[in-house]
Amino acid sequence: MSATKLSAPEKTVPPRPLAPSLGAKPLPALFPPTLLAGVALVAAGLLYALGWWNPAVWAIVTAVGYMVLITAASALIENRRKAKDRLVTAIVYTCFGIAMVPLVSLLWTVLSKGLVRLDGYFLTVSMNGVTPSMDAGGAYHAILGTLLMTLMAALISVPIGLMTAIYLVEYGQGRLKRAITFFVDVMTGIPSIVAGLFVVALWILLFGPGKTNGAAGAISLSVLMIPVVVRSCEEMLRLVPNELREASYALGVPKWLTVVKVVLPTAIAGLTTGVMLALARVIGETAPLILTAGSSAVAINANLFEGQMMSLPVFIYSQVRMGGVINYERAWAGALTLIIIVMLLFLAARLVSHFFAPKTR
Amino acid sequence: MTTTDLSTTGRAQRQRRRLGDVLFAAGAQGSGILILAILAGVAAFLILQSFDSLAANQANFLTSSEWDANTREEPSFGVAALAFGTVLAAAIALVLATPVAIGIALFIVFYAPRRIAAILGYLVDLLAAIPSVVYGLWGIGWLVVQLAPFYAWLETYFGWIPLFAGPVSTTGRTMLSAGIVLAVMILPIITAMTRDVFLQVPQSHREAALALGATRWEMIRMAVLPFGRPGIIGGAMLGLGRALGETMAVAMILSPSLVISWFLLQSGNQTIAAHIALQYPEATGYGVSALIAAGLVLFAITLAVNMVARFVVSRRKEFA
Numbered sequence: 001m002s003a004t005k006l007s008a009p010e011k012t013v014p015p016r017p018l019a020p021s022l023g024a025k026p027l028p029a030l031f032p033p034t035l036l037a038g039v040a041l042v043a044a045g046l047l048y049a050l051g052w053w054n055p056a057v058w059a060i061v062t063a064v065g066y067m068v069l070i071t072a073a074s075a076l077i078e079n080r081r082k083a084k085d086r087l088v089t090a091i092v093y094t095c096f097g098i099a100m101v102p103l104v105s106l107l108w109t110v111l112s113k114g115l116v117r118l119d120g121y122f123l124t125v126s127m128n129g130v131t132p133s134m135d136a137g138g139a140y141h142a143i144l145g146t147l148l149m150t151l152m153a154a155l156i157s158v159p160i161g162l163m164t165a166i167y168l169v170e171y172g173q174g175r176l177k178r179a180i181t182f183f184v185d186v187m188t189g190i191p192s193i194v195a196g197l198f199v200v201a202l203w204i205l206l207f208g209p210g211k212t213n214g215a216a217g218a219i220s221l222s223v224l225m226i227p228v229v230v231r232s233c234e235e236m237l238r239l240v241p242n243e244l245r246e247a248s249y250a251l252g253v254p255k256w257l258t259v260v261k262v263v264l265p266t267a268i269a270g271l272t273t274g275v276m277l278a279l280a281r282v283i284g285e286t287a288p289l290i291l292t293a294g295s296s297a298v299a300i301n302a303n304l305f306e307g308q309m310m311s312l313p314v315f316i317y318s319q320v321r322m323g324g325v326i327n328y329e330r331a332w333a334g335a336l337t338l339i340i341i342v343m344l345l346f347l348a349a350r351l352v353s354h355f356f357a358p359k360t361r
Numbered sequence: 362m363t364t365t366d367l368s369t370t371g372r373a374q375r376q377r378r379r380l381g382d383v384l385f386a387a388g389a390q391g392s393g394i395l396i397l398a399i400l401a402g403v404a405a406f407l408i409l410q411s412f413d414s415l416a417a418n419q420a421n422f423l424t425s426s427e428w429d430a431n432t433r434e435e436p437s438f439g440v441a442a443l444a445f446g447t448v449l450a451a452a453i454a455l456v457l458a459t460p461v462a463i464g465i466a467l468f469i470v471f472y473a474p475r476r477i478a479a480i481l482g483y484l485v486d487l488l489a490a491i492p493s494v495v496y497g498l499w500g501i502g503w504l505v506v507q508l509a510p511f512y513a514w515l516e517t518y519f520g521w522i523p524l525f526a527g528p529v530s531t532t533g534r535t536m537l538s539a540g541i542v543l544a545v546m547i548l549p550i551i552t553a554m555t556r557d558v559f560l561q562v563p564q565s566h567r568e569a570a571l572a573l574g575a576t577r578w579e580m581i582r583m584a585v586l587p588f589g590r591p592g593i594i595g596g597a598m599l600g601l602g603r604a605l606g607e608t609m610a611v612a613m614i615l616s617p618s619l620v621i622s623w624f625l626l627q628s629g630n631q632t633i634a635a636h637i638a639l640q641y642p643e644a645t646g647y648g649v650s651a652l653i654a655a656g657l658v659l660f661a662i663t664l665a666v667n668m669v670a671r672f673v674v675s676r677r678k679e680f681a
């Protein structure tokens with residue numbers, strides 16, 4: 001009874017629009033892209049004719065012109081609500097475009113200017129005995145320092161970070177767990193320069209003023225690295241299914257062996273990825289290293305505990321501070337090297353998580 | 362009899378196991394406590410080392426703007442101008458970055474074609490992977506050159522607004538340039554946070570709005586933005602914390618002076634972090650201690666901002 005009553009009006013509805021505002025004919029799907037291309041062409045022609053040609057101005061005129069026209073067209077042909085929707089769509093697309101401008105221009109600038117000087121010579125020679133404007137010298141000492149200090153920072157922060165993550169996931173409860181979670185989050189926000197000052201203050205207390213060495217740099221880096229490691233490891237450990245732990249307990253395996261033999265191997269791919277991403281974050285840190293490892297080393301120094309140690313980011317900074325043409329070339333080459341190292345770390349992290357992730361159903 | 366036997370062997374086994382367990386648990390808990398200790402140590406050592414110069418300081422540390430600390434006799438220094446510059450740069454970055462970040466998050470979650478949305482999101486995350494010193498190099502080697510004519514134009518037509526008053530710096534190494542670079546640097550942080558909240562908006566809310574005939578924008582305004590507001594605020598504050606403490610980009614781009622100036626297009630102002638990085642290599646006498654005192658102020662500001670941000674974000678989790 002009721003079924004037939006309900007089905008009768010349903011059949012009659014589809015052919016006719018419900019309300020005029022909803023039923024108004026929409027703009028064809030190809031209209032927005034066509035309009036955008038048209039506006040871009042007209043804007044380009046207009047700017048050329050007026051002699052104001054500039055890519056940035058052209059992009060802005062195109063975006064604003066398109067927003068005005070699409071809103072007007074939609075308001076006339078569709079309705080005001082749809083016009084607003086189209087305007088917001090245009091704005092949202094523009095926002096993404098704005099974010100791509102710095103990314104593309106930065107990568108392009110670093111690539112084109114960095115390639116001028118980035119070669120085998122640059123990577124294998126230090127700045128020892130090179131005067132600032134001499135057409136010689138390279139970043140070997142800086143690359144070595146970066147790798148050594150980052151390695152030591154990793155050796156300090158991975159055990160602490162991983163154990164803390166294990167505590168938070170497997171053991172922690174109550175107030176201490178909440179406090180650690182909260183303060184690890186807060187610690188991610190410590191300015192890098194403050195981490196550097198902390199080690200400076202610590203070093204003055206321990207060794208007296210004016211001591212700079214690679215170990216100090218590594219410790220300041222690990223202050224920045226520990227919270228990142230904790231966060232990512234914690235997330236990965238949480239992904240390990242509880243059934244695995246329970247199966248292990250049911251076999252009578254003690255808790256700590258369960259963690260070491262079951263939980264960690266299951267999460268190992270994620271943990272490695274997390275550590276690599278954390279490395280990528282701290283390898284570019286500059287400010288703490290200026291304070292702790294010194295900014296004027298020019299020679300190769302492989303001893304973390306004696307003497308100033310140059311790093312790639314500080315190398316870039318000190319070259320910029322010198323300000324000559326060749327110094328800028330060195331800085332760009334250094335920047336390109338640094339970005340390549342960071343990208344390699346990212347890529348390696350992706351590959352590890354892709355190939356070694358446990359197969360899930 | 363058998364029951365006691367079982368219980369004693371059980372206890373023995375448990376005790377044997379416990380040694381490993383106890384050690385491991387202690388190690389895990391100890392690491393956690395060590396992190397708290399490090400954080401406390403940061404504050405404690407900074408306070409300890411700044412006492413020295415603060416006691417000898419002739420000027421009022423909080424209200425003075427001069428920086429004459431590289432001496433053993435009668436240093437006088439203060440962070441007023443530095444603190445002002447820090448907040449100004451971070452505020453510019455926040456004002457520029459937040460709306461764009463919300464737009465990007467909306468784009469990635471609701472507008473971009475499904476298949477490439479993840480890749481586009483990854484592109485934005487890439488901005489976070491670039492080291493700050495490279496941003497600084499890009500800023501001074503490329504961006505300020507592009508911005509200088511824009512500033513001249515801004516001064517010509519909008520010079521009547523005090524913020525944009527001339528005479529414009531011809532090098533483009535101004536507070537606004539530093540703020541723009543900071544905005545680019547905090548963009549991925551705010552975007553990531555905002556995107557995460559937008560993804561958590563219940564499907565049913567969105568579908569309910571669309572089913573009532575809402576356009577996509579109306580769905581976002583009615584279902585997504587109210588739900589996501591705490592996440593947006595928290596993300597913006599995390600970005601603010603980052604911008605407050607960012608050193609290299611400002612140190613390399615801004616041509617500094619220790620004045621309190623509202624004129625964004627003129628060279629001048631300085632931030633705490635950049636000041637420390639620039640002054641530290643030449644610091645003598647009370648210099649290092651005075652810089653540590655300045656760092657303490659920065660630490661306190663960022664700590665407060667981050668704690669509020671985390672509080673806002675974690676409160677959202679409870680309600681969600």
